[in-house]
Amino acid sequence: MATQLPDIDFTLEYPYTRTTGPIMGPFLTGLRDGRILGSRVGDRVLCPPVEYDPSDGSTVGPENLVEVGPGGTVEGWTWVAEPTSKHPFDRPFAFAQIRLDGADTTMLHAVDAGSIDAMSTGMRVVVRFNDERLGSVTDVHFVPGDEAPEPPTVDADAEPVGIMEHVIGVRIREPLQPHRKRFLEGLLQKKIIGQRSPADGKVHVPSRGYDAINRVAMSAEDDVEVEGKGTVTSFTEITPIQYHGQTETEPYIRCSLLLDGADTTIGGVDIRHIPIEDFKVGMRLEIVWRDTISFDDEDNRGYGLNEGVYERWERTGEPDVDPELVKEHNF
Amino acid sequence: MARPCAVVGIGQTKYKRRRDELSLDGLVREAALRALEDANITFADVDAFVIGKAPDALEGVVMPELSLADALGAVGKPIHRVHTAGSVGASTAISAAVLVESGRYDTVLTVTYEKQSEGNATWALSGGRSGGQGAGGTFAPWIREYIRRSNAPEHIGWQVAVKDRQNALKNPYAHLHLDDISIEKVKESPMLWDPLHFLESCPSSDGAAAMVITSEDKVSRSPNKPAWVLGHAKRTEFSSFPGRDTIRIQAGMDCAQALYDKVGITNPRKQIDMAELYVPFSWYEPMWLEGHLIAEEGEGWKMTDEGATALDGDFPVNCSGGVLSSNPIGASGMIRCLEAANQVRGTAGDYQVDGAKVALGHAYGGAAQYFAMWIVSSELQPDFS
């Protein structure tokens, strides 16, 4: 039974690690350990602290760090009625420009005021240290009033914060583009659908929905079916590199195939059933479809002929094609 | 009409897997401050800024010109950011030159960088998905085809890997200082993308590179000999289309020809004294020598084989150690341009090519579809006859 084709829902996410340097390091360490630091620059104190003097770009060192706060004055604010998943609270709260006592500039942070009516320009706020502190600006928040914070429990053995962690994810939700949907639906029926350009007759598999050479968009009228049989035009053997999200562990061959009847190559075809000693440019292969086709990671940009679709590509037994004849279909 | 411009200041960071002690601000400032000092100017003297780097997802900072303007002394001034994939460093150098050549800005500070240790380059190149082949996985099949067409012997790639790392030993900024690099060590290193071994591939580096580029009337302010920008060129083709030759690339040949025509070069092999070519995988040295019309088709590997591209050869390539020795992706293209300038100024220290007067800086990017190159010289109008 074929699977459905849902909209694309992909999150581009990575757990970034930032080295903090000589100013942010102490600042974030301070937040973790119970104090807020600013930089003395000339006759002003800047908070957040800076690595350079904003007026002339000269370097400002950590010897200029001074403690500020724990309370301060709100000099500007907004009320966030519907927080996003990236905001520090999942209930309405204020973002505010807070001039901490002892500082001459304002810092942006969040005030858990409970209601918009509790916010006003000029009000007093004071820091609170969150129970979970990792050495990030999210270790603290602010509340209305002047009641001093409970000093947080400090781990005497903890190293200064040299690395700040930030998991950054951007969620992408979009429907499959029409040509892409028809291509994947074709695969569900064990058909490979390309598009023939109305401008020059060349067959694009998989199609991107347009012919870039002639700058024309293509439509369903241009759809053509091609055979699941073709010629290896280039390959390598990949030893997988481990990175966040990688699931491959063993080496495998990745090749490009020029399907019979197509003028563009399909790349990213993974071959695990043919040893590399036997694998050659010019080799003739044909698809062995899976009984049940599935897509676990469809998108609008990839080649799409992945291993949820084919069990393997099998040698047809035909003689190899001369590599000279496919040398302009490497990619 | 176009007026001449020159590189009068050069600054680089020490390239390393992770610059532990620096923030993003600190990384770009290290290069920028060195370039300003080298040019004998301050931030106040800069009229405009151009920064460049590869995809924002490498650090997870969107449009970093916004958060770096303060650190670069750009507040109140124009700053913009170029992004042309791997070629970005050279594209940025070219944009900076255009700012001056157009007549609109006299003194430009340009900085390119990558703080790759914050994210992961292979993850980014894979679009954040599993099964990514990385850049090496894309280029390895083309390298196989180059070897087939040219009948090059298998040791050429290893030879390039050794040469560039030995050159890097003379460059204090280089990331890789592999004292014991040898053909054997390269062959023994794990195969990553057949036929490329681990030691035939570029490292992943944190780093920044910066230049100060000025108009002719401002060069005397700086103590070093100016490196005149004789000309620059960029060409792009589609990543894939019916019949694309990814080994002998049309955009690469067109770019080189356009550059040579602009500068008045008719015999690049003879008239260019050295080249910094973007070689992130060993075999791209012979492939670019041919692809940029320095060697005849099929003959590039012979230049490598006979030692022509060694530091003491007649066409030295990547005397700095090249991308194979340091690769902060956003900066690598500018490092090529800046090292070419280093050579013609005579400031390349232990890896100086004696008497180098005309040098080529080059970068490529994407699916080997973006090309950006410039030629610099110690003379404003060299005699090429």
Add this chain to the structure above:
Amino acid sequence: MAFEPQENDIAIIGVAQTAAHARFDGPEVVMIMDCVNTLLGDAGIERPDVGFTIAGSCDYLSGMPFAFVSNVDGMGAWPPVYESHVEMDGAWALFEAWLRLQMGDIDVAMVVGSGKSSPCNAREVFHLQADPYVVAPLGLDPDALAGIQARALIDAGKASEADIAGVVARSRAAAASNPNAQVSGSVSVDSLLAEPYDMAPLRAHDVSPKADGAAAILIARRDRALELSDNPVWITGLDHRIESHHAGLRDLTDSVSTRLAAAGAGVADGPVDVAELHITHAHEEIILRDALGLDDSTAVNPSGGPLCGDPVMATGLTRIIEVARRIQSGEASRGVGHAASGAALQQNLVVVLEEGGA
């Protein structure tokens, strides 16, 4: 009185834009392709006649590193072309193209801006423009900083909530005559003020609706511009400046960078008949009018502006197009196009366009 162009002066000789789509179902490339084909067709030139091409877009908006690479498919790159890309609004691509033509060896350049905002939540992408150490981890997005800026404007007595609502009402009404607008219509200030706050004191309608769209401009040096167009629109000034990314170091109630850019572009050198402003929040119009020195004699955002459709990464370029169109049609003689980048008008680009002697 009319501008007399010198040899190296640059004119806009063609413009094209898609509608601001709430969602465009096809690839971004097809939107770009439509614009490029229109430009070339209208000008009666072939692709190789364009000497330099440059685009503006944002990979993160597309959710994919290197997303910009495929956009070249829409612009044409075979045979190979001289092109470049900025990871910014297309207005900054225009900046580079304008400079490049002044080198004198190339006569025609094409500038593109494009983006699809529909797949993502703009707040979840663009908070990543903020300081990576002390702001981005809070998810503090440009709409939140805009809310803070609007509050500051009100506290300073420079605007009222009704003034801000008035910007929306005027924009929506103006957009009724713009076939490319995403939203338009007649709406009263009172009804707008009755809506709930979003990022107080801003309401949802005070924030531009993000769109999928593309825009493109053809520019040429004088002699070629006069050959290719009967009414070229001359770029007589172009400048851009940036402010600190630390909100605490800025006066959010004024746009210092716009003042500097306007001075650099020569805005005050003549009357400004029309101005299109890249506002993504309604209160920004009040700040920019002041910074640009505009009075009631200037028609501001007659297209409806971004509050009626914001094709992110093409929006600034579209403002310039809307001014150029009105000069081409004879509706205006001189105008200002403005583009912005970063939160709360951190960076601003100003271009002055004029009709000229042929």
